[in-house]
Amino acid sequence: MPVYSREDDILATKIVSFFPQNKDVSTHHAVILVFCAHTGIPKALLDGDVITAKRTAATSAVATKYLVNGKPDVLALLGSGVQARSHVAALCELFTFKEIRIWNHRFDGAVKLAKEIGLNCAACRDVSEAVKNADVIVTVTSAKDPVLRLDWVKPGAHINAVGACRPDWSEIDADLMKSAVVYVDSREGAIKESGDIILSQAEIYAEIGEVILGTREAMRKKTTVFKSLGMAIEDGIAAKLVINKLGIQ
Ligand SMILES: NC(=O)C1=CN([C@@H]2O[C@H](COP(=O)(O)OP(=O)(O)OC[C@H]3O[C@@H](n4cnc5c(N)ncnc54)[C@H](O)[C@@H]3O)[C@@H](O)[C@H]2O)C=CC1
Numbered sequence: 001m002p003v004y005s006r007e008d009d010i011l012a013t014k015i016v017s018f019f020p021q022n023k024d025v026s027t028h029h030a031v032i033l034v035f036c037a038h039t040g041i042p043k044a045l046l047d048g049d050v051i052t053a054k055r056t057a058a059t060s061a062v063a064t065k066y067l068v069n070g071k072p073d074v075l076a077l078l079g080s081g082v083q084a085r086s087h088v089a090a091l092c093e094l095f096t097f098k099e100i101r102i103w104n105h106r107f108d109g110a111v112k113l114a115k116e117i118g119l120n121c122a123a124c125r126d127v128s129e130a131v132k133n134a135d136v137i138v139t140v141t142s143a144k145d146p147v148l149r150l151d152w153v154k155p156g157a158h159i160n161a162v163g164a165c166r167p168d169w170s171e172i173d174a175d176l177m178k179s180a181v182v183y184v185d186s187r188e189g190a191i192k193e194s195g196d197i198i199l200s201q202a203e204i205y206a207e208i209g210e211v212i213l214g215t216r217e218a219m220r221k222k223t224t225v226f227k228s229l230g231m232a233i234e235d236g237i238a239a240k241l242v243i244n245k246l247g248i249q
């Protein structure tokens with residue numbers, strides 16, 4: 001995932017591996033190589049795992065801040081891996097949830113994460129149970145087929161759809177995609193790479209950046225989906241923050 005931004009003085013690239021069969025180690029691994037944007041000289045080689053976890057969750061948290069309908073009480077997570085953990089951390093920086101519910105296709109994963117999070121958190125055996133009346137839903141699975149259905153979702157809920165980053169994979173059923181107001185990180189990326197968009201033929205209402213800039217509306221009262229695929233600029237900006245903090249010129 002290469003990025004060049006003259007404005008931000010960033011020239012970098014991230015390489016990510018995905019080994020879905022991994023059990024005792026993470027399924028995604030990444031490195032970020034940063035160059036001087038003026039000379040092309042390599043500056044730093046950074047671990048990309050933590051940056052990927054944190055910047056993805058931070059992006060969802062920003063989307064939630066703009067799209068959530070009022071003060072959210074209930075958070076539901078579908079998936080209990082790396083992104084589930086970073087999403088709980090980022091969302092709890094912005095919101096105080098009364099209840100957090102976790103579903104995972106392997107129940108023990110949901111139980112483990114619920115214990116880590118603590119008192120206000122419960123593991124659920126069914127997706128419908130996990131998302132019932134949830135204000136914010138995060139889908140962070142490696143599912144290839146939909147796990148979240150329209151009938152189970154409270155009207156007006158906000159969904160961060162983070163998994164299914166391939167054109168033939170989807171986490172959200174087509175009826176839900178088509179009935180929601182859909183926001184994406186990048187239109188160009190979404191129409192090429194997101195199965196949730198491509199297979200459902202859902203209309204993209206806006207990029208989340210357009211909402212932040214005030215050029216497109218945040219439809220807070222409607223059911224909203226933020227379809228995230230991840231962008232190289234997120235890695236570049238995060239890498240720059242790390243490099244600046246370390247004092248690397
Ligand atoms: N939008 C973005 O910027 C990014 C998206 N991702 C995507 O987010 C998703 C989660 O990533 P990580 O948490 O790092 O992965 P992970 O491997 O740590 O967690 C994946 C979760 O999905 C569950 N799972 C596996 N197979 C499943 C299936 N067939 N049905 C339902 N659940 C299943 C696992 O039990 C686990 O809880 C992946 O799809 C990944 O590719 C990852 C990084 C960035």
Ligand SMILES: O=C(O)C1=NCCCC1
Nearest residue numbers: 016028052165229230231
């Ligand atoms: O880093 C990202 O962005 C990724 N997006 C899709 C899944 C793999 C990592």
